[in-house]
Amino acid sequence: MQNLKKKFSSRRTSRVTRRSLLFGFGYSLLLSTTLLGCSSQPPTTTQQQVSATNTSAQKVTESSSSKVIRIVRSKQLTPLAVLEKQGSLEKRLEPEGVKVVWSEFAAGPQQLEALNAGSLDIASTAESPPVFAQAAGTPLVYLATTPFNGRTVSLLVPTNSPAKKIADLKGKKIAFQKASIGHYLLVKALEKDGLKLSDVVSTYLPPPDANVAFSQGKVDGWFIWEPFVTRTEQKKIGRELLHGGELRDTGNFYSTSRKFYQENPELIKIFFEELQKAEVWSKSNRKEMAQLLAPVTQLDVPTLEKMHGKYEWGLKPITEQVINKQQEVADMWYSQGLIPKKVNVRDGFLSPDEYAKITPQEVLARQ
Numbered sequence: 001m002q003n004l005k006k007k008f009s010s011r012r013t014s015r016v017t018r019r020s021l022l023f024g025f026g027y028s029l030l031l032s033t034t035l036l037g038c039s040s041q042p043p044t045t046t047q048q049q050v051s052a053t054n055t056s057a058q059k060v061t062e063s064s065s066s067k068v069i070r071i072v073r074s075k076q077l078t079p080l081a082v083l084e085k086q087g088s089l090e091k092r093l094e095p096e097g098v099k100v101v102w103s104e105f106a107a108g109p110q111q112l113e114a115l116n117a118g119s120l121d122i123a124s125t126a127e128s129p130p131v132f133a134q135a136a137g138t139p140l141v142y143l144a145t146t147p148f149n150g151r152t153v154s155l156l157v158p159t160n161s162p163a164k165k166i167a168d169l170k171g172k173k174i175a176f177q178k179a180s181i182g183h184y185l186l187v188k189a190l191e192k193d194g195l196k197l198s199d200v201v202s203t204y205l206p207p208p209d210a211n212v213a214f215s216q217g218k219v220d221g222w223f224i225w226e227p228f229v230t231r232t233e234q235k236k237i238g239r240e241l242l243h244g245g246e247l248r249d250t251g252n253f254y255s256t257s258r259k260f261y262q263e264n265p266e267l268i269k270i271f272f273e274e275l276q277k278a279e280v281w282s283k284s285n286r287k288e289m290a291q292l293l294a295p296v297t298q299l300d301v302p303t304l305e306k307m308h309g310k311y312e313w314g315l316k317p318i319t320e321q322v323i324n325k326q327q328e329v330a331d332m333w334y335s336q337g338l339i340p341k342k343v344n345v346r347d348g349f350l351s352p353d354e355y356a357k358i359t360p361q362e363v364l365a366r367q
Helices: 001-009 020-029 045-062 079-086 086-095 110-118 129-134 181-192 208-213 228-234 260-265 267-283 284-294 301-308 320-335 352-358
Strands: 068-072 097-105 123-125 140-145 154-159 173-176 202-203 222-224 236-243 253-257
Touching: 068 079, 068 110, 068 267, 079 086, 079 267, 079 284, 086 097, 086 267, 110 123, 110 129, 110 140, 110 222, 123 129, 129 140, 129 181, 129 320, 140 260, 140 267, 154 181, 154 228, 173 181, 173 208, 181 222, 202 260, 208 228, 222 228, 228 236, 228 301, 260 267, 267 284, 267 352, 284 301
Parallel strands: 068 097, 173 202, 173 222
Antiparallel strands: 123 253, 140 253, 154 222, 154 236
């Protein structure tokens, strides 16, 4: 642990190098939306406020301490959210003088932009954002994965929509965050019915903006995840047309930058040790988990318990099968013409020996 302390005492600056600035511009072009022929809404005040809050929090953090690990805040109410609420990681790292900062982002692509810019250290995304990030030159590292949990992602339509299957949305506007699990599952759902992505009008919107557009009837469908699904259904604004239960064939990924991994493998190990404890606790204490997280949501405890019933908890190790599947995802996006070059996802994975040093033993045993 002295090594950890020594490594974290090295200076961590917030300046973005020329390379990062150039990357940020290119990555923004790749992921942002100026939809030609697609209906999209301008950013809402809510989204602007979130971005401003994140930027402000990062500036305060960076000016007040040089020993910081910045982790994405979970909005899907998973064990990662439990880890934050229980404060166990903070207690574990306090003796080492390391401060934990939780930062909120609209979705996975925004996390990985921050990761590349050096303003986020641990990201949690679906399978597609890392592929788009790698295509844009992000030197990221895949750290661990999760169960598929496809049931937690749904295609919503307005409550009065006549649509009974996805084919009924042919030629209609469907909102989703570009390069997200919603984007990926939309492709899968359309292919299952013999359709292509070009058969619908893709409307690229981050979740807060898509929420507004859907509520105002400006789009005909919305592919989104929990807790947006449950909230939308409870408000009787939309209903589930289909979910990703039988469509999803990938898990989420925890990732970091290559630089952060190289400088802080011991810190990453501690993070996963504490996260795995939160995973185990969440699996055995569903009601307590709902009670713990209810104050930070607009959902009551029974609703949270029902929503959590859609999830399977537990970290999973990186295996050859996981790597091969991620390569299939990358090849699919290239074939769709949505990334500019073929991506070798192995560039972002570690060796088995390296994974063994940062992954809890009980997780490694699941290989």
